[in-house]
Amino acid sequence: MKIIIKNKSELPIYEQIEQQMKEQILNGTISEDEQLPSIRQLARDLKISVITTTRAYNDLADEGFIISVTGKGYFVAPRTNDLLHERMLFEMEDGIEKAVTNGRNAGLDDDEIIEAVRRFMEG
Amino acid sequence: MENILEINGLCKRYDDFALKDVSFSLPKGYIMGFVGENGSGKTTTIRAILNMARIDSGRISVFGMDSVKDSIAIKERLGVVFDSLYLAEHLNVRQIEQQLRPFYKDWDSKAFFDRIHQFELPDKKRVGDFSKGMKMKLMIAAALSHKADLIILDEPTSGLDPVARDELLDILSEYIEDENCGVLFSTHITADVERIADYVTILHSGKVWYTGTKDELSEGYAVIKGDDKDIPDALRKKLIGFHSYRNGFDALIRTDDLAGIPDALEYEKTTIDEILVYIAKEDKHERNS
Numbered sequence: 001m002k003i004i005i006k007n008k009s010e011l012p013i014y015e016q017i018e019q020q021m022k023e024q025i026l027n028g029t030i031s032e033d034e035q036l037p038s039i040r041q042l043a044r045d046l047k048i049s050v051i052t053t054t055r056a057y058n059d060l061a062d063e064g065f066i067i068s069v070t071g072k073g074y075f076v077a078p079r080t081n082d083l084l085h086e087r088m089l090f091e092m093e094d095g096i097e098k099a100v101t102n103g104r105n106a107g108l109d110d111d112e113i114i115e116a117v118r119r120f121m122e123g
Numbered sequence: 124m125e126n127i128l129e130i131n132g133l134c135k136r137y138d139d140f141a142l143k144d145v146s147f148s149l150p151k152g153y154i155m156g157f158v159g160e161n162g163s164g165k166t167t168t169i170r171a172i173l174n175m176a177r178i179d180s181g182r183i184s185v186f187g188m189d190s191v192k193d194s195i196a197i198k199e200r201l202g203v204v205f206d207s208l209y210l211a212e213h214l215n216v217r218q219i220e221q222q223l224r225p226f227y228k229d230w231d232s233k234a235f236f237d238r239i240h241q242f243e244l245p246d247k248k249r250v251g252d253f254s255k256g257m258k259m260k261l262m263i264a265a266a267l268s269h270k271a272d273l274i275i276l277d278e279p280t281s282g283l284d285p286v287a288r289d290e291l292l293d294i295l296s297e298y299i300e301d302e303n304c305g306v307l308f309s310t311h312i313t314a315d316v317e318r319i320a321d322y323v324t325i326l327h328s329g330k331v332w333y334t335g336t337k338d339e340l341s342e343g344y345a346v347i348k349g350d351d352k353d354i355p356d357a358l359r360k361k362l363i364g365f366h367s368y369r370n371g372f373d374a375l376i377r378t379d380d381l382a383g384i385p386d387a388l389e390y391e392k393t394t395i396d397e398i399l400v401y402i403a404k405e406d407k408h409e410r411n412s
Contacts, residue, residue, distance in 0.1 A: 010392065012342070043319075044296040050153060051321040051336055 001030050001037075005046055013048055017056040025065050025076055026088060036066060036074040063087060126184075127151045127273050127305035133171060133181035140329060142167055145181070147324045147334040152302040154295060156316030156337070157309040158395060159326035160403055165309040168326065169277050172307075173203065185273060199228060202266025206278035208258045212251030216244060216261065227269035235268035256287030263294060274298065276308035280315055288312065292319050313395035317341075323395065327402050344398060345381060348373045349388035358384060364401030365408065375401035 003020050005013055024030045036057075037045065043053045057074055060066045064083020066074050077084045103113040126148040133145040142164045149155045157165055170176035172183055174194040183190035185197045203209075210219050216239055224230045239246060242260040244253070250261060259279055266274050274295075280288045295306055296319055310316060316323060316337070324334040333340055347362070351372050354362070362374035375398060381390060 012338070014338075040300045040302065044293075044300050047292055047296055047318055049319055049321040049337060050299065051338060055338070 001034075003042075003046065005048065014052045014056040014059070017042075017046075017053065018059055021056070021060060022063075022065055025084075026091065030076050032076055032078050034076045035072075036076065038073050125151045127186060128172070128307060129184045130168070130172070131182045131184075133168065133183060134179045135167060135171060135176060136179055137167075140164070140167075142171075142329045145326070145329070145331055147331055149305050149307055149322060151305055152299065153321040154299055154306040154308070154319055155322040155324060156313070156320035156395075157307055157324050157326070158311070158313055158316060158399065159332075160399060163326040164329045165326055166277055169275055169307075169309060172275065173198075173201070200270070200272045202263075202269070202271030202274040204259060204262040204266055204274065204276040204279050206281055208250065208253075208262065210250060210261070210265070213249055215249055216246040219250060219261070219265075223265055223268075229270045231268050231270070235264055238264035238267060255282045256284065256290075259283060259287065259291065263291070267298065272303060273305045273307070276306070276310075278309055278311065280310050280312045288315060291315075295319060313399070317395055325395075325398070325402070328406065332402055333398075340395070340398070341392065343378055344375055344393050345378050345390045346373055346393045346397060346401075347376045347381070347384070347388055347390045353385050353387040355385065364404035366401075366404055375405075 001021070001024060003017055005016055009016060011019070021030070030036075036042075039053045039057055040050055043050045046053070057066065057068075061068055061074070064077055064087055067077050068074050079085065099117070100113055103116065108116070127150065129148040131146050133142055135142040140162065145164070145168055147155075157168075159165055167176060171178050172185065172190060174190050174197075178191070186200060188197055190197065211222065214222065220232060220235055224232065236246070239261075242257075242264060244257055244260060244264070250258065253261065263274075279291060283291070292315060295308075298304055299306060308316075308320075320337050322335065323337045323340050325332040325340075349371055351367050354372070358376075358380070359365075361380045362376055365374040366372060375393065376390070384390070
């Protein structure tokens with residue numbers, strides 16, 4: 001797991017953590033069932049407030065990315081986890097929406113957009 | 124959440140200065156930054172917590188015990204770091220250790236010397252000849268060697284170079300990893316608070332201006348800028364520390380008050396430093412008007 005805090009970023013630190021962890025969970029950099037550093041360890045490593053890391057973990061748990069196991073700590077949720085799966089579908093739909101909107105803005109018709117998607121998938 | 128430190132309605136009057144109804148609390152397991160301009164009452168408050176200054180009214184409890192009645196029992200579990208060395212300057216680290224040891228039931232010599240080595244402090248040099256950073260580390264080593272549950276630091280970072288400040292933040296984050304401890308530190312270098320503090324208390328002319336989590340503080344206020352003539356009347360009285368200059372104005376504002384402001388006005392997130400400056404400006408306006 002890699003987290004880089006930018007102090008000059010307009011994004012609050014907890015959101016920076018959430019964003020980077022989500023990205024790494026979704027793309028598999030942090031593998032499923034991997035144990036995460038404890039809230040206090042992470043705060044110490046990043047030299048930031050415990051409240052900030054607590055907030056990031058709570059949000060990630062609420063959204064189904066990570067799970068808290070009493071007495072053991074936090075783990076990446078298994079991919080079969082409904083919430084995480086739903087989340088991935090949501091991310092996909094979000095991406096499709098952006099792609100279609102951008103395509104239409106560029107003056108493409110629906111067939112051309114679908115063709116572009118197909119080309120992308122075939123690499 | 125259990126509070127490791129709790130101050131309720133603290134009042135203390137001097138001829139030219141008074142602490143007025145100061146109340147705040149620090150939950151166990153967290154770091155609180157204690158900020159405010161010079162003379163705002165930070166050191167007086169800390170002296171009251173340590174029972175070094177008599178309080179006129181109010182109540183301070185540390186570890187659930189009374190700061191006056193249980194002062195001795197509290198000191199056993201309290202570590203203190205001041206901006207200047209409170210230890211005998213002509214002694215070396217070994218002699219200091221011998222001097223401190225009898226004062227604490229839970230003194231741990233090995234832990235003390237381990238820290239001294241970790242901090243790379245020479246043990247045969249007079250501590251009076253130590254640099255400021257070395258003196259600060261020595262006081263921290265002493266505070267950590269009698270199993271203190273609460274560490275109070277008064278301006279520990281003033282006069283420290285950035286490397287030593289960074290090391291101090293590291294030591295504090297490590298200390299707080301144990302959920303049973305707490306840290307209260309007063310400082311002018313608000314960048315340090317901005318990073319590691321969980322809670323912030325801002326003192327201004329002897330009164331608490333803000334106390335709460337750092338996140339709520341930084342999300343609760345913003346700096347607003349623009350042209351003087353674009354400020355609606357209803358908004359004008361909500362501006363804190365209004366500052367106008369030839370080409371526009373800037374002021375502090377609660378983010379709650381940002382709803383419905385005209386597009387011509389811009390706002391951006393603020394820092395604790397800026398908040399302190401605007402509070403001081405607001406005060407000046409009030410005195411002048």
